[in-house]
Amino acid sequence: MPGEMPRLGLGTYEQTDPDVCAASVETALNLGYRHVDTAQGYDNEAAVGEGIERADVDREDVFLATKLTPENLAYDDVVHSTKASMDRLGVDRIDLLYVHWPLSAYDPADTLPALDELRDRGWIDHVGLSNFLPEQLDEARDHLDSPIFAHQVECHPLFQQDELREYAREDDHWLVAYSPLGKAEIFDHPVIAAVAESHDLPPAQVCLAWLLSKDEVAPIPKATGDHIAENFGALDATLSEEAIERIDEIEAEQRKVDFEAAPWNQH
Secondary structure (H helix, E strand, C coil), rough: CCCCCCCCEECCCCCCCCCHHHHHHHHHHCCCEEEEEEHHHHHCCCCHHHHHHHHCCHHHHCEEEEEEEECCCCHHHHHHHHHHHHHHHHHCCEEEECCCCCCCCCHHHHHHHHHHHHHHHHHEEEEEEEEEHHHHHHHHHHHHHCCEEEEHHHHHHHCCCHHHHHHHHHCCEEECCCCCCCCHHHHHHHHHHHHHHHHHHHHHHHHHHHHHCCEEEECCCCCCCHHHHHHHHHHHHHCCCHHHHCCCCCECCCCCCCCCCCCCHCC
């Protein structure tokens, strides 16, 4: 398996209410989560930082990831905006820094050496990419001195990302699965519903346990309130081999996040 990273993380996409976001992060960390994911484009880094500060967990025990917006991908902008992210988060280093989308100001020959520079400075521990195609991953590897630690994409039982999961296995990096519950629309799928009933598990735990059965995959469901604890229970949920195979055999390509409508895809 790739380098060390907590297998189940807390996503914070669309958590724009600072109080709710900070409370969710605090609750998750106190419950046992040790991986928190945010982004410059989420406009909640300060709230995430507040939640980490309030939690009864040492900063050194939290794996913290954020992402560079496409407007901040020129060399100098990578450096300056990362420092701004660190200030908002209230930390002196970031465990994992992603290129959020290979769009807008993204130029692999300019952007990626800046990430190497940040790693050399000790500002970041690991380099990540997000929403890349296989050929873009190949190109990125040619411009990076640092290894690709993680590639973050939408991944769930109805959008299984076989090609990118195979790429992650071959390249020995994590595939970090965002929207791992498919915006909850997956729960009514007959296979997911049947597995949930036969295993006496909530459908959310079925989806997460299926992802966790894949050695190279780390899901990061967003959640608030009671859903934080329910999702965390997936770490103790066990699916039968037959159930995993049934989910593997679902033939669907149902992307739930509209890639074309992404806010930075309009440039």
